[in-house]
Structure formats: structure tokens, C-alpha cells
Amino acid sequence: MSAEGTLMEPIVERSQASGPADVRLVSVIVPVVERADDLVTLYRSFAGELDRRGEEHEFLFIFDGGFTPPAELAALSREQPSVRLLSFARTFGETAALRLGIERSRGDVILTLPAYFQVRAEGVGPLLDALQSGADMVVASRSPRLDSWLNRLQSRAFQRMVGGTSDRRFHDMACGVRLIRRPVAEALPLYGDLHRFLPALALREGYRVEEVAVPQHPNDARTRVYRPGVYLRRLLDIAAFFFLAKFTEKPLRFFGLVGSVFFGLGAVASLVLLAERIAGQGIANRPLLLLAVLLVALGVQLIGLGLVGEIIVHLRSPHRRAYRVRERV
Amino acid sequence: MPELSVVAPLYNESQNVQPLVDWILEALEGYSGSFEVILVDDGSRDDTWQRIAAAAAAHPQVHGLRLGRNVGQTAAMMAGFDHAQGRVVVSLDGDLQNDPRDIPMLVAKLDEGYDLVCGWRQRRQDKLILRKVPSWVANRIIRRLTGVQITDNGCSLKAYRRDLLDRISLYAEQHRFIPALSASVGARITELPVRHHARRFGESKYGISRTLKVMVDLITLKMITTFRSRPLVGFVTVSIPMLAAALVFALLWAYVATHFAPFKAEALVFPGAALLWLGAAFYLAMLGLVAEVALNSERESAREVPTAWEVR
Numbered sequence A: 001m002s003a004e005g006t007l008m009e010p011i012v013e014r015s016q017a018s019g020p021a022d023v024r025l026v027s028v029i030v031p032v033v034e035r036a037d038d039l040v041t042l043y044r045s046f047a048g049e050l051d052r053r054g055e056e057h058e059f060l061f062i063f064d065g066g067f068t069p070p071a072e073l074a075a076l077s078r079e080q081p082s083v084r085l086l087s088f089a090r091t092f093g094e095t096a097a098l099r100l101g102i103e104r105s106r107g108d109v110i111l112t113l114p115a116y117f118q119v120r121a122e123g124v125g126p127l128l129d130a131l132q133s134g135a136d137m138v139v140a141s142r143s144p145r146l147d148s149w150l151n152r153l154q155s156r157a158f159q160r161m162v163g164g165t166s167d168r169r170f171h172d173m174a175c176g177v178r179l180i181r182r183p184v185a186e187a188l189p190l191y192g193d194l195h196r197f198l199p200a201l202a203l204r205e206g207y208r209v210e211e212v213a214v215p216q217h218p219n220d221a222r223t224r225v226y227r228p229g230v231y232l233r234r235l236l237d238i239a240a241f242f243f244l245a246k247f248t249e250k251p252l253r254f255f256g257l258v259g260s261v262f263f264g265l266g267a268v269a270s271l272v273l274l275a276e277r278i279a280g281q282g283i284a285n286r287p288l289l290l291l292a293v294l295l296v297a298l299g300v301q302l303i304g305l306g307l308v309g310e311i312i313v314h315l316r317s318p319h320r321r322a323y324r325v326r327e328r329v
Numbered sequence B: 001m002p003e004l005s006v007v008a009p010l011y012n013e014s015q016n017v018q019p020l021v022d023w024i025l026e027a028l029e030g031y032s033g034s035f036e037v038i039l040v041d042d043g044s045r046d047d048t049w050q051r052i053a054a055a056a057a058a059h060p061q062v063h064g065l066r067l068g069r070n071v072g073q074t075a076a077m078m079a080g081f082d083h084a085q086g087r088v089v090v091s092l093d094g095d096l097q098n099d100p101r102d103i104p105m106l107v108a109k110l111d112e113g114y115d116l117v118c119g120w121r122q123r124r125q126d127k128l129i130l131r132k133v134p135s136w137v138a139n140r141i142i143r144r145l146t147g148v149q150i151t152d153n154g155c156s157l158k159a160y161r162r163d164l165l166d167r168i169s170l171y172a173e174q175h176r177f178i179p180a181l182s183a184s185v186g187a188r189i190t191e192l193p194v195r196h197h198a199r200r201f202g203e204s205k206y207g208i209s210r211t212l213k214v215m216v217d218l219i220t221l222k223m224i225t226t227f228r229s230r231p232l233v234g235f236v237t238v239s240i241p242m243l244a245a246a247l248v249f250a251l252l253w254a255y256v257a258t259h260f261a262p263f264k265a266e267a268l269v270f271p272g273a274a275l276l277w278l279g280a281a282f283y284l285a286m287l288g289l290v291a292e293v294a295l296n297s298e299r300e301s302a303r304e305v306p307t308a309w310e311v312r
Helices: A009-015 A039-052 A071-079 A094-104 A121-132 A149-163 A182-187 A194-204 A228-247 A251-278 A287-319 B014-027 B048-058 B073-083 B100-110 B128-146 B162-167 B174-184 B210-227 B231-259 B265-301
Strands: A026-032 A057-063 A083-087 A109-112 A137-142 A178-181 A209-214 A325-328 B004-010 B035-041 B062-067 B088-091 B116-121 B158-161 B189-194
Touching (some): A026 A039, A026 A094, A039 A071, A039 A121, A071 A083, A083 A094, A094 A109, A109 A121, A121 A209, A137 A194, A149 A228, A178 A182, A178 A194, A228 A251, A287 B210, A287 B231, A287 B265, A325 B073, B004 B100, B014 B035, B014 B048, B014 B100, B035 B073, B048 B062, B062 B073, B073 B174, B088 B100, B088 B162, B100 B116, B100 B189, B128 B174, B158 B162, B174 B210, B210 B231, B231 B265
Parallel strands (some): A026 A057, A057 A083, B004 B035, B035 B062
Antiparallel strands (some): A109 A178, A137 A178, A325 B062, B116 B158
């Protein structure tokens, strides 16, 4: 996947995006999409930590459809202009909430925070330090983990599968605590459920991503079991992410390969049948005939799909660049 | 604004940076116009970038671009092209195998009225089995398939007119197909023999494994150079042999059905095969329509901001 942009200007602009810069305002974006702890306590501990470090901050709580802002938080936001609450009318999910937060916030650094205590507030300091030393994105990795074995197993399995799609292995991609420079956050193609892959996505786009160990909060250790549909969706997300990483620019390499294999097997089966027919054997009642027909048909279809994909990629190519300039001299 | 831009992508070519810069500057000493050299560091893991930065600091004509990660030769070249300001752009390999002394000759040839002048490596200094034979075969296939008579498509040393670069956008691994892609947008192309040297430092980034990929890419190339503006025609062209096969099987069926009464189960194989090919041909024609839709929607939206979906 590549950054979108017209020819010169955006590329140059983006090239100046990275590199160390001092942090003037931290926008904390809290998407309230799944479970939520007491948000006022959450606010107080993280705001307190940022205050201790002397960072300016604003908090944006984004409530997905079905979540209503608690009364105390609403009261807090009335007396604190730096605390803002936004609400979706229907369910849009975490990625959309993050996008809205990025759009509506003003900070030059964005801190995404789950609506429950995932890490201890003290962890924010090391994250900011890592960003100030030049990273474009800093992701928290919960360590040491206090979880039950079931949580750890799920998380390990997820990590393992995602790891295969990325150049570098992240230890805790599922952790929602991430610090991102604004230009990077705005440039990332965030849609669907891609928020789960933010670090890998940023890395793929050519940004510098650091991982920092942050102590896990005991509240996060609660055992999580999801409905089977959730696991399936997660799996499909990974498959899509993997496919896009490898074949966005060359769909025919994927569809053409699979299609050719099908077509080839179908052709071989047909030839075998033909040889048997010539040798005098009847083939009309052979299941192999059905299989051969199916494979040939599938092969043609897959190769055709790949070609359509190539046309679409080609049509988009004037607007796309696979590279991102990090520095110019 | 410089007259001439020289673009060289480098990936892990630390030892080659300084000699390359010296060599280019030496070769262009007698060049009449102003020029710039753009060195693109394609996410090297060694100290290539530090050397480029040093060279850029030492020479005002030398510029460096550092990419966020390794994106491959095509995209690295595009980065250089996008930042090149010259009316004429020359690309060459960062590994010293091309000879910068050939640059003035290529530029002079371009001024005779060409949009693209391709280098043609004489006495190529590479491994025979791993590099030269596959390259020879690939070049033959490319010539046959595209009708563009360029002997050495793989040579990086090329001179382009700026207008041409504005009309082609390369992606994936299309640097091999620059002549064919240029021809498809109407460029005037020629080639000139150039010198070629053996690698002095570092190692080759190519292997034989790319052969299969190149073959697949060739199919794409044929399609986008021939049918870019009318994909339906392309898809229907492919489906015509299938229709022919369907017809043959249908006729066989008719023959068997009329001459070999009573009817046997065996005879069902023929209508089955006829339907298979008829279905495949129909399916491809429908896909051609999808491609037309894609083409049309792109034409409509070409001026629009890239797609982003609105969150309330």
C-alpha cells in the first residue's frame, strides 16, 4: 500500500514531517467502543501524568453508537474546555473513532488510549521520550504482563499471525496505547479495522516506529473470551492486510499464480481423460471430468480477476507513490 | 533551474557513493548546461545515506533523497524523477556498472528529437547463466510482445525528456519495461551502445528467481500497453479462442448426436465442454465490462482528491 498524493508537493511536505520536534500539545484520543472503565478516573490519572511532565494536553472522548457519555464526564467537560466529548449516532467502530479524533484534535502529537486501563499512566513518560528522540510513532508493549494464560495465548496467536505480514515483529500489536505525530496520523490510510495494525501500517508506509515496554494495568488482565464471529473477523482482517501488503501493486502475481495452477491441473486432468478415451475407455461417467471442468473454469476466472486488478492498479498509478521521502539534503 | 538531472538509486552501495559522485562530476565537467545529481537512498541498511549526505555537503550540484524504507528500484527511481527538475533526466545504476562518461552522448542524441534514449550495454560484464541468458530471453520476449525494438531493456542508463516522465508513472517492477510503456504513450525512442563495467564493490541484488515474476509482469505489460483505453476489447480478444473451442465442441456434439443414434451418455462430454468454454468466454467479456467501469470512474475522478470516506 502506498501513500496517496499528487506529484510533487505532498511528497515534499511529508518529507519534512518526521524528525525530532518538540511537543507543544498532546491530543489524547479515547475511543469508547467496547468496554469502558470509569472514564473520569482514567482522565484524572493520565491528565495528571501529563501535567507532571509539563505537557499541554487535550482529551477527546469519542463515543461509538450505543455508548452514552457518563454524567460526571459531561460535567467535567463543561468546566474543562480541554476535555471534549464527541458521539456517533450509530456504531462506526474504533478506526472511524480514531479518524474522527485525528480530524477534530489540534495537538501535534496524538496519544490513542483505550477507554479502560490497559497500561499504567506512568507509562506515558517513556513513550513521549521515545517520540522526542526522533520516532514517528511509538507503540506501547504491555510488559510485564499480568494476564491469564488464555489472554496471553490469544494475544500470542494474533501476534504470530500478524508477524508474518510485517518486516519487523512487534511484541504487542493489540495494545491500543500509541503515540503518533500528527502528520503521520493524517497520512496513514486508516479504514475498516486497520487500527489493529497501526504499527505495521506505519512501518510499511516508511515511518519510524518504536516499541516501548510499559507496565500493564491490573484492570486489563481480565480474561477475555469473544464470540466465534469475532475470531473469524480478526482472521480475515489479517488475511486482507497480508494480501494488501504483498500484492497491492501486482494483483496478477497472486491471481495469475493461483489461476494458472488451477488451470494447469484442469488441463492435465483433461489430457489424462483424453488419453484414456483414445485408449478406448469411457469417460462420461468419470468424476475426474467434472473436476477438470471445474478447475479450468476457476483458472480462467481467477486469471481474469487478476487482469482486472492490474487495470485498476494501472489506472490509479498516476496518483500513487510507493515511496515516502524521509530526508533530503 | 538545472538543465539536466542525473538520477541514481542506491541500495546498500556504501563504497560506491564517493566514486560514483566523482565519476559523474568528472564526466559532466565539459557539459555546457547546468546540472544536478540526485542520489536516492532506497532504505539502505549500511551507511550509504551518510556518504550521500557527505557528498551533498561537498558538492552543491549533488542532492540526496532518503526513502523511509526499501521500496525497490522502480519506486526509488520514481522518487528521483519526481524530484528532478531538469528538462532532461538521465537515470543510471548506483553500482558503477554504467559509465557516466556516456551521459553527454545520450543527451546529445535526445536533442536530435527523441523522448527516450536507451543505453545498450556492450560487452556486458555479468555472470552468463544467472544474468545474461535470462536477460537475453526476456529481451527477446519483450520485443516480440510489444513490438518495441530495443535490444537491452534492462540497462538503467537512459535519457528521458521531462515531458515523457510526466506522462508515464512507473510502479511495481516496471523499470524493465520503460521502453514499451513509453512507446505506448507515443514516445519517440532510440538506443545507443554504452559501456559496461564489472562490479567493483558490493553485490548484485538480482537473482534468477525473478524469471517467473517477469513472465507474469509481461502479461500485465501487454494488457496495459495495448488495451489501456479499451479493456473490453482486450478481454473479448482473449475470449475469442474460447468461443472457437466452444463452437468446435458444439459441432462435434451435433455430429455425434445425428450420426450415432441411439444416444449414448458418452456424447454428453461434448456439450459439457462446449458449455465450459462458452461460459468462460462470457465470464471474460463480463470482466471486460467491469474493467470499463473502473476506467470510466477513474476518468471521472482523476481530478478529485484521493478517496477518503466521510465519518459523519
